[in-house]
Amino acid sequence: MDSSVSIDLQPHDGGKRGQDGSAPPYSYPYPGPAQGFPVQQPPRDFVLWSLFNTIFCNVCCLGFMALVFSFKARDRKVLGDTSGAGSYGKTAKCLNITVVVLSLLTVILIIILLATGVMAVSQAVQQNQNRNSYSFGN
Numbered sequence: 001m002d003s004s005v006s007i008d009l010q011p012h013d014g015g016k017r018g019q020d021g022s023a024p025p026y027s028y029p030y031p032g033p034a035q036g037f038p039v040q041q042p043p044r045d046f047v048l049w050s051l052f053n054t055i056f057c058n059v060c061c062l063g064f065m066a067l068v069f070s071f072k073a074r075d076r077k078v079l080g081d082t083s084g085a086g087s088y089g090k091t092a093k094c095l096n097i098t099v100v101v102l103s104l105l106t107v108i109l110i111i112i113l114l115a116t117g118v119m120a121v122s123q124a125v126q127q128n129q130n131r132n133s134y135s136f137g138n
Contacts, residue, residue, distance in 0.1 A: 043086035045073035049096050057103035066095035 050070040053063035073088035 040082070042077055043073065043082055043089045044093075045070050045077060045085065045089050046092045046096055047071065047074060050092055053096055053099045053103075057099050059099055059102040059106065062095050062099045062102070066092045066099060069095060 046066070047070040050063065050067040054067045055063075057063055069088050069092035073085045073092055076082075076085035076088055
């Protein structure tokens with residue numbers, strides 16, 4: 001005896017398909033992000049970067065100001081005001097970049113001053129030793 005079971009795995013649309021097998025005119029494909037609706041990323045608030053700059057690189061209190069603008073951007077984002085959040089976020093980003101650049105320039109300037117100062121001090125010590133050795137030689 002041959003008792004076989006067959007399962008039809010074709011989609012069942014309740015007879016709504018046309019005679020040529022096409023979908024009915026009122027069925028539309030899902031328009032996902034790739035098909036027409038762009039997904040807008042929420043604006044960034046740069047809170048961690050601002051916090052780092054406030055703690056470690058707070059030149060002229062610009063790191064603190066960046067932190068304030070970052071918190072404002074985060075508050076606007078929570079309220080759903082994306083344009084306000086984007087504006088505050090851009091301001092925080094500019095302030096953070098300014099703080100980093102000024103901090104790096106300050107560190108480079110200190111290194112240069114220390115290097116030139118050490119060389120000047122070593123030259124002064126050598127000249128002083130040369131003068132002292134001549135004066136004691138008599």
